[in-house]
Amino acid sequence: MSERTATLAAACPRWADHDGAGQHIAETREYDQLTAEPETLYGADDLTHLEGLDAVRKRPGMYIGSTDSRGVGHLVNEILDNSTDEGVAGHATKIAVTLHADGSVQVDDDGRGIPTDVHARSGISGVELVLTRLHAGGKFGGSGYKTSGGLHGVGASAVNALSRRFDVTVRRGGKVHAMSFRHGVPGIFDGDGPDAPFTPGPGLQIVGATKRGQRTGTSIRYWHDPRYFETGAALDHDAVRAKLRHTAFLVPGVSYTLHDRTGEQPAEEVFHYPGGLTEMVEFLAPPGDRPVSGTLLVTGEGTYRENAADANGVMQSNVQRRAEVEIAFRWGTGYERTVECFTNTIRNAHGGTHRKGFERALARTLADAVRNTRGLLKAKEDAPTLDDVLEGMTAVVHVRVPEPQFTSQTKDELSTAGVTKVVQGLIERHLKSWLEDRKTKTEARTVLQKIVDAARVRLTQKQQKDAARRKTALEGAAMPAKLVDCRATGIDRSELFIVEGDSALGTGRLARSAEYQALLPIRGKILNVQKANLQQVLDNAECAAIVQVLGAGSGRTFDLSAMRYGRVLIMADADVDGAHIRTLLITLFARYMRPLIEAGRLYAAMPPLHKITTKGRNPQTIYTYTQAEMEATVRKLEQAGKQIVTPIPRFKGLGEMDADELWETTMNPATRAVRRITLDDVDAAERILDLLMGEKVEPRRNWLIDSADRVDREVIDA
Structure with missing residues (x-):
């Protein structure tokens, strides 16, 4: 062995x-x-069974989401949501939240009051049951609530477990009932506040009778225990205010009041919005965001099926459910998107299945509408995506469903699968009706055009993202070959001259100061950007070259601080064609690089039209800029007894000047004359650009006819 x-x-x-x-x-x-x-x-003796509220105190984050300031705020939401459920059920019209100076929070409502009778199975009152037992309440398919924000029956009991003191008062049956707890244990406090002596004791007590005319209701006041939260965690008053405001929008029949007694002067705010979600959309829209469409309100209901437990707790398959849907949305001129989602008045910060149905319906219906509407999409253009549809949208999605499923106790995301199809079907039917209705057809086309423009901008930005990056002189290899750059890399003195044609470029290259003056030639007249979108602008070689050389991007991505040059000067011939080119360039900057104009960094050079030279020992040279100025100057010189070289030359273009003439008259900062382009009157500028450069021909024709008598035909260079 x-x-x-x-x-x-x-x-x-x-x-x-x-x-x-x-x-x-x-x-x-x-x-x-x-x-x-x-x-x-x-062995089995090593296992621990957490009974009652011990689990909440052991792992508070599992029940309230986190133990930072958000968790402190979640305690308020749990109690407030219970009162709101009474309002949704039609039993409460007033709910008040009071923030006391001692750090406690009180929530009062005029609902039915928590049941005070004894629960048959547990042998304790309904008040004690819902406040001390997990997964207890009237929201598990009984007759208490059709829909509710409560899901697990955990919220109020979790608040109780994490509170140094928790007081509840219930007005019901003509009597006033009261009960107090410390960390979920019922008892009696001998005094005010959470530090008063506490004796575990009896349950719910009758402390008086309701006053005549006083309705039923519930009042809860609690002092949370900081030991269960991170150091510095505190209640965010603005978050409480936002919660009350949002809920007031969602439950138009209830008035919410916030009493803030934490400051030197008590403050009171009342939140009541009879307009409901329509008012909420207007409130959530970004400041200054002008609406492109009216607010569309979609209401309705639908059915779906899911597995659910019956009253005896037995799981049943394919149970029919009914969902109520209320959605309001609109498009604005801006680019921001705001989509807020709620289930049974509870905000779902991460959306969920109801948002999925809403967005799926928008993307599918509006993309089809864009494809089927003549004149919106061009050949080979892709249909818009969801991001394009949502650009500039403000929306509120609210569904009411029985026993909703969430991804966590904090209810940040709805996971009830059947809601997706219900929401999607309602939105698709409403959008199709809106698109086809004669009264809203014009509005609908405006929205579709906005969506198409957003798609084109998105694609353009994707293709031209490198154009928005700042380029330095050392990175000249990436610049257009026709750019004649300067040596200066800073913007204090650097200037970019946009010149008309290669002949002007040749003279300008000889005339310029290579230290700080750069030249970019353009061939002929650039694209009229007032009639084009950003994709077409950047497809145009001349416009794309300007955007690339400036290095600051275009449209929404334009960054003034990234510009490679301190000033931009448009140097075109002093004739009708030059004026047209100058107008086209100004339109480009006004439409896609407006901050450049607003900063006063765009100029128009003023090359002269005539060169007057006197004879004699000390010949004098004078440049004039108009026919009238030339004639007046000649008369003045002749009256002074001076002889003039004739014929007086008239410059047909910048290329006809020699380098010295161009430098002296147009490029030398000490002697040149330039015009700064400004936006002092934005509205007037917009009207003029739209009139002269826009798509509508009739107003421009009428203006030309009406203004024909203002033209001096004798000075026309024909």
Whole structure:
């Protein structure tokens, strides 16, 4: 017999008698214990069963989401949501939240009051049941609530478990009932506040009778225990205010009041919005965001099926449910999107299945409408995506469903699968009606055009993202080959001249100061951007070159601080074609690089039309800019007895000047004349650009006819 076998035989005598066969159960167990490794000595006595509210105190984050300031705020939401459920059910019209100076929070409502009678199975009052037992309440499919924000029956009891003191007063049946708790244990406080002596004691007590005319209701006041939260965690008053405001929008029949007694002067705010979600959309829309459409309100209901437990807790398959849907949304001129989602008045910060149905209906219906509407999409253009549809949208999605499913106790995301199809179907039917209705057809087309424009901008930005990056002189290899750059890399003195044609470029190259003056030639007239979108602008070689050389992007991505040059000067010929080119360039900057104009960094050069030279020992050279100025100057010189070289040359273009003339008259900062382009009157500028450069021909024709008598035909260079 080995040493190990001898040891086992000594510990279990019958083991040796059976020659190691292990035939008896008792012997086998003894053997298992003796031969087990140390880490496997783990039995039932090592298991812990957390009873009652111990689980909440042990792992508070599981029940309130977090133990920072958000968790402190979630305590208020749990109590407030219970009162709101009374309002949704039609039993409460007034709910008040009071923030006391001692850090406590009180929530009062005029609902039916928590049931005060004794619960048959547990033998305790309904008040004590819902405040001390997890998963207890009237929201598990009974007749108490059709829909509710409560789901697990955990909220109020979790608040109770994490509170140093928790007081509840219930007005019901003509009597006033009261009860107090410390960390979920019922008892009596001998004094005010959470530090008063506490004696565990009886349950719900009758403390008086309701006053005549006083309605039923519930009042809860609690002091949360900081030990269960992170250091510095505190209640965010603005978050409470936002919660009350949002809920007031969602429950138009209830008035919410916030009493803030934490400051030197008590403050009171009332939130009541009879307009409901329509008012909420207007409130959530970004400031200054002008509406592109009216607010569309979609209401309705639909059915879906899911597995659910019956009253006896037995799971039933394919149970029919009914969902009530209320959605309001509109488009604005801006780019921001705001989509707020709620289930049974509870905000779902991460959306969920109701948002999925809403967005799926928008993307599918409006993309089809864009494809089927003549004149919106061009050949080979892709249909808009969801991001394009949502650009500039403000929306509120609210559904009411029985026993909703969420991804967590904090209810940040709805996971009830059947809601998706209900919402999607309602939105699709409403959008199709809106698109086809004669009264809203024009509005609908405006929205579709906005969506198409958003899609084009998105694609353009994706293709031209490198154009928005700042380029330095050392990165000249990426610049257009026709750019004649300067040596300066800063913007203090650097200037970019946009010149008309290669001939002007040749003279300008000789005339300029290469230290700080750069030249970019353009060929002929650029694209009229007032009639084009950003994709077409950047597809145009001349416009794309300007955007790339400036290095600051375009449209929404334009960054003035990224510009490579301090000033931009448009240098076109002093004739009708030059004026047209100058107008087209100004339109480009006004439409896609407006901050450049607003900063006063866009100029128009003023090349002269005539060169007047006098004869004699000390010849004099004078440049004039108009026909009238030239004639007046000639008369003045002749009256002074000076002879003039004739004929007086008239410059047909910048290319006809020699380098010295161009430098002296147009490029030398000390002697040149330039016009700064400004936006002092934005509205007037917009009207003029739209009139002269826009798509509508009729207003422009009428303006030309009406203004024909203002033209001096004698100065026309024909």
